[in-house]
Amino acid sequence: MAAGGERPTGRMSAEVTDSNPYSRLMALKRMGIVEDYELLLFDYDRVELANMNRLFFQPHQAGLSKVEAAKNTLRNINPDVEFEVHNYNITTMDNFQHFMDRIRGGGLVEGKAVDLVLSCVDNFEARMAINAACNELPQVWMESGVSENAVSGHIQLVVPGETACFACAPPLVVAANIDERTLKREGVCAASLPTTMAIVSGLLVQNVLKYLLGFGSVSYYLGYNAMQDYFPTMRLKPNPQCDDRSCRLQQEQYKKREAERPNTETVDDEEEKEDEVKHEDNDWGIELVSEISEEELKAASGSVPDLPQGITVAYTVPDQQTPPDNAEVVGDTGQSLEELMAAMKSL
Incomplete structure (x- = not known):
């Protein structure tokens, strides 16, 4: 509407x-x-x-x-x-209350809460206002931002009580008691690299689709460093000493819900045991052996190059092993393949 x-x-x-x-x-x-x-x-x-x-x-x-x-x-x-x-400015008292009311009842069906709140603001005060509203309701939201130098950014999923809220780990601009309003310059748009903003916004939308449509792995925190093309990921735990009272309350409620949840991971030992497969006839002598161990796999594989964290090789080429000095080696008879096949048929 x-x-x-x-x-x-x-x-x-x-x-x-x-x-x-x-x-x-x-x-x-x-x-x-x-x-x-x-x-x-x-x-x-x-x-x-x-x-x-x-x-x-x-x-x-x-x-x-x-x-x-x-x-x-x-x-x-x-x-x-x-x-x-x-x-309007969501950080003022009257507008903040209306902002909360629209999150609580401004869904597609009037009177129902919205599905998700997306934060694309460029200042700390507005982020703290969104954080306070979502902690109090509670409301799942996603925070995003681009750094002042425009070469890095991040997206973050915030689930009140389950993950760290924006106040749990305040940024340097607050930890150092810096007034962010002194950082802005007249006529200059901060984070003025449209490629970085396009990448971060694309990551945000992709995360929204995964969350709403239920596919893939939703990122709790995904960063982007354009200088090194580095994408750090992590999951931030909530701070028990968070300054936001609503955040601490949501943490306690989350712990109670987790304690009341039935433990579905416990399985009877009898169910875990697999029935032994027996065959009356085994003319070919086929046997079921255990999987190859990690040591045996390394011995049968070639050298693995030094790779950055999170990247692995699908397979390696085995090293060419030279036979030991005392090993028996079949000599070259000088016969062709056809001659050898004819000799085998005559046996």
């Missing part, structure tokens, strides 16, 4: 045809994999010429609020998505 109750004027045909540019989306909707979408957009800045490097805004949108410009761009991409935009 857009601001003021405004609805998109055009809707794309649901027919799955080659002429329909959204045919894949419609096919997924028919299969029940993808349902309708609604995006709630919150921001209070206006589009400036310095934002044109984002490749998302367009020059004719200069002066519009960022949420209105984003709605217009996204509606042109897919008119089937419903939008609800709010152009």
Whole structure:
């Protein structure tokens, strides 16, 4: 739902045809994999010429609020998505309460919570406001960001009580008591490398699809370092001494839920034992032996090159072993293959 109750004027045909540019989306909707979408957009800045490097805004949108410009761009991409935009500062008291109310009841079905909150803000205060709201509700959300020098970024899944929230591990700008507002310069857009932002936003969207559609492994934390093409991953545990009271409360509730959950990993020893396979006839003398040990595998494999962490080889070429000096070696008789085959047939 857009601001003021405004609805998109055009809707794309649901027919799955080659002429329909959204045919894949419609096919997924028919299969029940993808349902309708609604995006709630919150921001209070206006589009400036310095934002044109984002490749998302367009020059004719200069002066519009960022949420209105984003709605217009996204509606042109897919008119089937419903939008609800709010152009205000979520860090103020009144706006923060309304922000929480829309997370709690602004889902596709009015009155139900949203499925996921995405944080793409560029300042600490806004991140802390999102963090406080999601901890109190509680609401799963994904945080993302690009560094000030624009050559690194990260995405992070935050599950209140289960993983570290944004306040559990504050960034250096807060740990060093730096006022981040002094870091911004007039007319300059921080993190002004659109390639880095495109990569980080792509990683964020990919993680969202895995989380909502339930495939693959959802990343709890995935970083990106453009200088070394390095993608560190980790899972951050919550801090028991977190400054956010709601975070500590969610941690206690998560521990209680885990303690009450039945232990499904315990299996009777009888079920684990496999029945011994017996064959009355075994004319060929086939035997079932244990799997090759790791030591035997290393002995039968070739040398493995030095590789960075997380990369392994699929197979290696065995080293050519020279026979020992006392080994019996068959001499060369000078006979051709056909002659040897004829001699074997005559035996």
